[in-house]
Every structure is written in structure tokens, then in C-alpha cells.
Amino acid sequence: MQRAIEKADVLIEALRWIRTFRGKITVIKLGGSVMEDERAMSHLLLDILFMETVGMQPVVVHGGGAAISRAMKKAGIQPRFVQGRRYTDPETIQIVEQVLAYEINEKLAQEIEKLGGRAQPLNFRTKNVLFGKKLVLTDESGNPIDLGLVGEVTRVDSDVILDLCTRGVVPVIPSMCLDEEGTKLNVNADTAATAVARAVRAEKLVFLSDVNGVRLRKDDPDSLIHSLTAAQARELIRQGVIEEGMIPKVEACLETLEHGVNKIHIIDGRLRHSLLLEVYTTTGVGTEIIRDGSARNNNG
Numbered sequence: 001m002q003r004a005i006e007k008a009d010v011l012i013e014a015l016r017w018i019r020t021f022r023g024k025i026t027v028i029k030l031g032g033s034v035m036e037d038e039r040a041m042s043h044l045l046l047d048i049l050f051m052e053t054v055g056m057q058p059v060v061v062h063g064g065g066a067a068i069s070r071a072m073k074k075a076g077i078q079p080r081f082v083q084g085r086r087y088t089d090p091e092t093i094q095i096v097e098q099v100l101a102y103e104i105n106e107k108l109a110q111e112i113e114k115l116g117g118r119a120q121p122l123n124f125r126t127k128n129v130l131f132g133k134k135l136v137l138t139d140e141s142g143n144p145i146d147l148g149l150v151g152e153v154t155r156v157d158s159d160v161i162l163d164l165c166t167r168g169v170v171p172v173i174p175s176m177c178l179d180e181e182g183t184k185l186n187v188n189a190d191t192a193a194t195a196v197a198r199a200v201r202a203e204k205l206v207f208l209s210d211v212n213g214v215r216l217r218k219d220d221p222d223s224l225i226h227s228l229t230a231a232q233a234r235e236l237i238r239q240g241v242i243e244e245g246m247i248p249k250v251e252a253c254l255e256t257l258e259h260g261v262n263k264i265h266i267i268d269g270r271l272r273h274s275l276l277l278e279v280y281t282t283t284g285v286g287t288e289i290i291r292d293g294s295a296r297n298n299n300g
Contacts (some may be wrong), residue, residue, distance in 0.1 A: 021279070022055035024163060024203035029193035030108075030174075031063035033210045034046065034269035037225040044208065045108070047275035048170060049117040056279075057165035060119075060172045061196050062190030065106040071095045083137060084248075088148040088186040096178065112170055119170040122160065124184065129157040130177035130192060132185060137249040151177050151185025153192055156199035164202075194252045198259040205261050206278070207249060208269030212240060212248065213287030226284060230254050231292045241251050250289070257291045264289040 028048060034040055051058045066084070069079050072095055080087040101123040103190060112119035122129050132151040140147055164171045175192035177185050190207065197205040214236070216223040228236070233250050236242045242250055253264040267274045267286030277285045 002103065013282060014276075015297045017280045018054045018056075023057065025057045025059060025162075025200050026204040026206060026279070027061060027193055027197040027200070028206045028208065028275070029061050029063075029189060029204045030208055030267075030269070031065070031189045032208075033066070034208050035062070035064060035104075036066050037270055040270045040272075041111075043272050044269055044275060045111050046115055046274055049112060049115050050276060051279070052117060052168060052170055056169055059161060059165065059196060059200065059202070060108065060170060061175060061189060061193040062104065062108060062172070063175050063192075064100045067104060068096055068099050071101045082145060082147055084245075085135075085137075085147055085150055085188060086186060087146075088150050089259075090149065093149045093184055093186060097184055100186075101174040101176050105172055109170075109172045112172070117170060118168055119172055120164050122173045124176070124178075127160055128178055129160050129171075129173060130175075130185065130187065130195070130209065131155040131157070131179070132177035133179050134185065138293055141147075149183065149185050151179065151187050153177050153187060153195035156196055158199040160278060161196070161200055190249055190252050194256045196260045197240050197256055201260050203261070204263050204265060204279070205253070205256055206265045206267065206275065207253075208274070209249070209266055210268065210270060211246075211266075212268040212271070212290075213266045214246065216241060218243065225287055228287060228289045230257055231287065233289055253289045257289065262291070 048058045072079055075095060077092060105121045105123050109121040127246045130153050130239045132153040135147055135150045135152045137145040161171045173196060175189035177187050179185060189227035193205060212221050212224050214225045214228060216225060233254060237247060256264060265278050265286055265288050271285060274285055
């Protein structure tokens with residue numbers, strides 16, 4: 001009986017957040033080592049199904065770097081990275097399209113449907129929703145850096161995404177886009193997710209990482225910072241507390257907050273049911289980043 005009562009208490013705690021976020025869009029970015037863990041992915045997709053079932057409107061944006069690298073190795077192509085981004089030549093873009101836009105994208109949608117939900121893969125042979133242009137970076141001297149067929153998103157067909165959400169269908173979006181000439185471009189999954197979150201004016205954007213969030217001490221999971229304002233996050237970057245690969249992720253979060261998204265979460269996707277724990281419990285399990293001046297209400 002005591003265990004049954006404890007389960008009821010958990011549901012009552014979740015009730016507040018279920019009512020708060022009912023009808024609100026949450027963009028969930030899947031990528032990195034999380035996607036290589038079959039068990040973790042199974043739990044995450046079940047969490048996404050739960051969110052949709054209780055009235056939230058999840059939108060999935062995903063990458064697939066490890067699977068792409070494996071396919072390139074099989075094809076005898078050596079991966080090359082420039083400033084942390086995959087150099088993408090015409091041969092590589094064909095592999096990216098096949099692996100990312102079709103195999104992974106359609107499998108994710110199929111897995112959600114196997115669990116009892118409804119999902120729609122949004123790729124080049126169903127309905128593309130991401131449009132953009134070639135990404136241009138410069139080196140320290142201001143000279144352009146060639147990344148090949150790498151793009152940045154400039155427009156999102158939000159009407160398609162919103163229509164699916166309204167009908168209880170989970171949109172599943174690969175991190176690729178088309179330019180004005182119809183050329184297919186590889187896009188960083190973090191930046192693709194932020195573009196989608198801005199376009200649909202999401203309530204939340206959740207980055208599933210292989211760390212539990214922003215830490216005061218990089219190698220100490222117990223030094224997790226549960227909540228940060230934008231100003232505090234910028235100060236931690238300036239102090240060097242936030243460093244290396246976490247910097248572009250946090251900077252993307254800050255830019256997204258400026259475009260109307262209310263809250264960003266960085267969580268460890270390998271933790272069982274981390275999405276539900278972060279969204280539907282008071283303390284959460286990761287780091288939330290909120291706009292300056294926003295009222296703090298513990299997580300949710």
C-alpha cells in the first residue's frame with residue numbers, strides 16, 4: 001500500500017507541470033552518444049510518447065554523427081572536421097542524406113509508432129521543413145573557411161510542424177536543409193534545433209547530452225548547476241567555468257532565449273526517463289537556462 005501511495009504522490013507532483021505545459025511545444029534535440037545507446041533511446045522515445053499523451057506537443061530534431069562516420073568508413077571515406085564541423089563534399093552529402101535523413105529519421109518515427117504513438121518523418125522524400133544557405137566561417141585573419149556542403153537554417157516551414165502537433169503527431173526532423181537552388185546541406189543538429197524552437201515559439205528546448213548539465217567543476221557531476229539566468233551563464237563562460245564543447249551549446253541556448261523560447265534544458269539523455277524527470281518534477285535532473293528577470297519556479 002505504501003508503494004502505491006508513493007506512486008500516487010509522484011502523479012500529483014507531475015499534475016502541476018502537466019497542466020502548465022498542456023498544449024505547449026517542446027523541441028527535443030537528439031544526438032551524440034545518446035543515439036548510440038539503444039536502451040537509452042528506448043526510454044527517451046517512451047518519454048516523448050508520454051509527453052504527447054498528456055497534452056504536450058513534442059517536436060524531435062536529431063543528428064546522427066556516429067552513424068554517418070561508420071557509413072563513411074565503410075565507403076572508404078576519411079571523415080574530416082574543420083572547427084568542429086564535418087567537412088561535407090558531394091560524396092559525403094549522399095551518405096549524410098541516406099543515413100541521417102532517411103535511415104535514422106524514419107526509424108525514429110517508426111519506433112514512436114511501435115510504442116503506440118503517431119509520428120511523421122520530415123525529410124526530403126516526405127516533406128522537408130528546413131531551408132537555408134551555405135555556412136560561411138572565417139579564420140582568425142578573417143579569411144573564409146571552406147566547409148563544403150554545410151549549411152545554416154534561415155527558414156523553417158513552421159506551418160507543417162504546427163499542424164502535425166495540433167493533430168497529435170510527433171514531427172521528427174533531421175538536421176539537413178535545402179538552399180534556394182535545391183542543394184542539400186548538412187546542418188549542425190544543435191543549431192537546427194534552435195532554429196526550429198524559435199520558429200514555432202516553443203515553450204521549451206531540451207538538449208539531450210552525455211553530461212548531466214552545466215557544472216561548476218567540469219569533471220564533477222555533483223557540481224551540477226540546476227538553474228541559470230542568461231546573465232549568469234554568460235559570466236560562467238567569461239570565467240572559463242563553461243568551456244570547450246559546452247560553450248557553443250550554451251551560446252545557442254542564450255540566442256534562443258532572445259527569440260522567445262521561455263526555457264532551455266540541458267540533461268543527460270542516458271539517465272532513464274531523464275526527460276520526464278526534468279519536465280515533470282520540481283527539482284529536475286539537469287540544468288535549466290532562463291531569461292534574465294524570469295521568475296524561478298524550480299524546474300518544470
